[in-house]
Structure formats: C-alpha cells, structure tokens
Amino acid sequence: MTSSDVADDASSPANRREILSAAFTLSAAIGVIGFVFGVGVISAGGTVAHACVMSLLVFTGASQFSAVSVIASGGTTGAALGGAMLLAARNTVYGLAMSRYIEGSLPKRLVAAQLTIDETTAMATAQDRPEEKRYAFWATGIALFLCWNTGGLIGALVGGSINPETYGLDVAFPAAYVAMVLPHLRHRRGLIAGALGAAICVVLIPFTPVGVPILCAAAAILVGLPPPADPDDIPTEGLPR
Amino acid sequence: MTWTLVLWLAAGAYAFKFLGLVVIGSRPLPSPLERCLDLVPAALLSALVITNTFAIGKDLVIDARLAGVAVAIVAASRRAPFVVVVFLAAATTALLRQVT
Numbered sequence: 001m002t003s004s005d006v007a008d009d010a011s012s013p014a015n016r017r018e019i020l021s022a023a024f025t026l027s028a029a030i031g032v033i034g035f036v037f038g039v040g041v042i043s044a045g046g047t048v049a050h051a052c053v054m055s056l057l058v059f060t061g062a063s064q065f066s067a068v069s070v071i072a073s074g075g076t077t078g079a080a081l082g083g084a085m086l087l088a089a090r091n092t093v094y095g096l097a098m099s100r101y102i103e104g105s106l107p108k109r110l111v112a113a114q115l116t117i118d119e120t121t122a123m124a125t126a127q128d129r130p131e132e133k134r135y136a137f138w139a140t141g142i143a144l145f146l147c148w149n150t151g152g153l154i155g156a157l158v159g160g161s162i163n164p165e166t167y168g169l170d171v172a173f174p175a176a177y178v179a180m181v182l183p184h185l186r187h188r189r190g191l192i193a194g195a196l197g198a199a200i201c202v203v204l205i206p207f208t209p210v211g212v213p214i215l216c217a218a219a220a221i222l223v224g225l226p227p228p229a230d231p232d233d234i235p236t237e238g239l240p241r
Numbered sequence: 242m243t244w245t246l247v248l249w250l251a252a253g254a255y256a257f258k259f260l261g262l263v264v265i266g267s268r269p270l271p272s273p274l275e276r277c278l279d280l281v282p283a284a285l286l287s288a289l290v291i292t293n294t295f296a297i298g299k300d301l302v303i304d305a306r307l308a309g310v311a312v313a314i315v316a317a318s319r320r321a322p323f324v325v326v327v328f329l330a331a332a333t334t335a336l337l338r339q340v341t
Contacts, residue, residue: 022323029327046242057251060258067250068242077246081253088254090285092261097281099266106263113258118289125282168335171306174293175313175330181286182317190283197284201291206299213296217288224276 015132019123023140026119029172030061031147036164037064038155044072051156055149060117063087066210086211093218094121101133115141122180189223196220305341309334 034055041051046068058064063084070080095116101124102112115137124137164170184190197217204213270278294310295301313330321329 018322025324025327041242044242050242050244050247054247054250057247058254060254063250063254067246071242071246077243077249080246081249084250085253085257088250088257091254092257093281093285095258095261095263096266096270097261097278099262100270100275100278102262102266109263109267110259113262114255116258116262118285122282122286165338166335168305168309168331168333168338170293171309171313171330171334172327174290174306174310175317175327176323177286177290177293178310178313178330179317179323179326181283181290184280184283184286190280193280194283194287198287198291201288202295202301205292205296205301208299210296210298214285214288214292217284218281220284221277221280224278224280225273227273228276 015127016135019127019132019136019139022123023136023143026123026140026172026176027143027147029169029176030119030144031151032164032167032169033061034148034151035155035158037061037068038152038157039159040065040068040072040155041152042156042159044068046071048153048156051152052149055152058084058088059114059145059148060088060091061148062118062211083210086209086215089211089215090118090218091116094118097121098124098137101130102137103134112137112141115145117144119144119176122177126180126183189228192223193220196223305334305337308337 037055038048038051041054042048054064054067066087067080067084070083071077095113098112098116098121102109120137120141123140124133127133127136181194185194197220200220201213201217204216208216290310294306295303309330309332312333313326316326316329
C-alpha cells in the first residue's frame with residue numbers, strides 16, 4: 001500500500017479499525033491453512049522451494065491445494081494443472097468486479113491483480129464506500145499475502161502437521177463469507193442472485209469436477225441484465241444497512 | 242511435484258487475474274454488465290459458502306461444518322463483529338467434533 005492510499009482515505013478511523021481487525025482475523029486463519037499447504041507440498045514429494053514459489057506466484061489457495069492433492073494421489077501434471085486452472089478462473093470475474101474500484105498506474109494494477117482472490121474481493125465489496133473498498137482490498141491483500149507465504153514456508157520447513165479441522169479452522173472461511181455476503185443479500189436482486197448461485201452450485205457439485213460449480217454459479221449475475229424497474233433496488237455505491 | 246507444474250500454474254493463475262482486472266476491467270463497461278458485476282459477490286460468495294459447508298470433493302455431506310455455519314448466519318445477521326462471527330463458527334464446529 002502506498003502512502004497516497006492512506007492519505008486519500010476518507011473513511012472513518014473506526015471503520016478502518018474494523019476493516020483491519022477483520023483482515024487480521026482472516027490472515028491468522030490463512031496463515032494456518034498456508035502452513036498446512038506447506039506440509040502438503042513436502043508430503044507430495046515437493047521441496048521447500050516448490051512450496052514457497054507456488055505460494056508467492058500462484059497465490060490462490062484453492063488452486064494450490066487442488067494441484068498438490070492431485071499430485072499426492074498420483075495424478076499427472078496435466079490433471080493437476082486442469083483442476084487448478086478451473087478453480088483459478090473465477091478470479092477473472094473478481095478482477096472485473098474489482099476493476100471499478102482499483103485505480104492508479106499500470107504497475108499498481110498489476111500488483112492488485114495478484115491480490116485479486118476470494119477473500120480480498122469479499123472484504124472489499126462488503127464495504128459501503130469506494131475508498132473503504134480500496135482500503136479493505138489492499139489491507140486484506142497485503143496481510144493475507146504475508147501470512148499465506150510465511151505459513152507456507154514454516155509448514156514446508158517443519159513438515160510436521162497440525163490438523164486445522166481439530167480447531168474448526170475449515171469453517172472459518174464459510175463463516176467469513178457468510179458475514180461478507182449478507183450485506184449483498186439485503187436488496188432484491190442480490191438476494192435472487194445469491195439464491196440462484198447457491199442453487200446452481202449445490203446441483204452441480206456431484207456431477208462436475210471440483211471448481212466448476214463455483215464457476216457456473218457466476219451465471220447467476222445475469223439477473224442484473226434487465227434494466228431495474230425500481231431504480232432504488234440496485235445500489236451501485238454503498239449497500240443499504 | 243515438478244517445476245513445470247508450479248510455473249505453468251503460476252502463469253495461468255496470474256493470467257486469469259490479469260484478464261479480469263487489467264485487460265477487460267480497464268475499459269468502460271456497458272451499464273447492463275455493470276449491473277451484473279454488482280451481483281458477483283452475492284452469487285459467488287453464496288456458492289463458496291455452499292461448497293465450504295457441504296462439499297467434500299464431489300460428495301455433498303452434512304457434518305459439523307453445518308452447525309458452525311448456522312451459528313455464523315445467526316451471529317452475522319445480528320450484526321456481531323466479524324471476528325466474533327468467525328470465532329463462534331469455528332468454536333462450534335470444533336466442539337461438535339470433540340463431542341462426536
């Protein structure tokens with residue numbers, strides 16, 4: 001984050017504290033999951049360098065886990081790559097959604113692209129005002145990037161394992177997404193898109209490769225196509241509280 | 242685990258992000274598309290909640306995760322702080338796994 005991001009930021013300190021505390025909560029969970037990833041790479045026959053380079057350059061957890069689990073179960077590089085790519089494709093949609101809020105020079109946007117994942121998009125879009133969205137995006141992105149990579153390095157070095165499920169850490173993510181999605185469901189089209197996305201996903205899970213259901217759930221955004229009958233129903237800036 | 246996999250995945254993952262945020266996202270978008278993009282979080286986050294709650298690979302299962310997520314829904318709709326929502330959910334699931 002540059003100093004100008006902070007200087008332009010008109011959001012109240014209370015909001016920023018709230019954003020930061022949420023970003024740190026997520027990052028703590030991500031650090032532990034990153035650790036588990038590091039351990040996984042080693043047990044799949046990879047090296048510390050594989051784990052670190054993957055976390056630094058790929059930086060999209062679901063894809064990384066999927067690739068490593070395919071390799072660990074004896075799959076080919078092609079199979080590992082295919083599944084991981086399907087999971088990574090949704091970041092294009094996130095990038096589109098975030099592009100209206102991420103401003104600045106090309107290098108800055110190139111860095112922002114690397115940070116465009118589930119958690120950063122969710123945190124950013126849960127905020128009311130554009131400057132808060134930007135703040136949440138960068139704060140969450142930087143905190144996650146540091147924790148994910150540190151966790152991965154330690155996991156790969158230590159090699160031993162803790163089971164995140166013992167502490168319910170696997171549920172930290174759906175719980176976080178619940179908190180972030182609720183504001184989006186408080187207007188009618190958001191609610192329809194949410195319900196439709198969930199329905200598409202649940203129907204496809206048993207029949208399609210992992211990653212495809214979430215990708216197909218994006219079709220639910222098409223409910224936004226017809227012009228709004230009630231102009232108040234589509235909040236473009238600031239969701240109703 | 243090979244460097245071919247690591248580097249191709251890195252290139253592919255970044256290409257997806259780059260395509261959305263920089264290539265397409267840099268131009269002005271028609272307003273119907275803008276209206277659709279406003280709905281991305283609603284649609285995709287709901288789908289992520291579903292997979293993280295019910296899916297194990299391609300199987301749909303009901304287990305201790307559901308209790309945690311249900312607690313999260315109650316806590317979040319009562320506007321509990323984010324940290325509290327996540328903590329309560331994780332604690333509920335962890336506790337249930339201890340007991341069962």
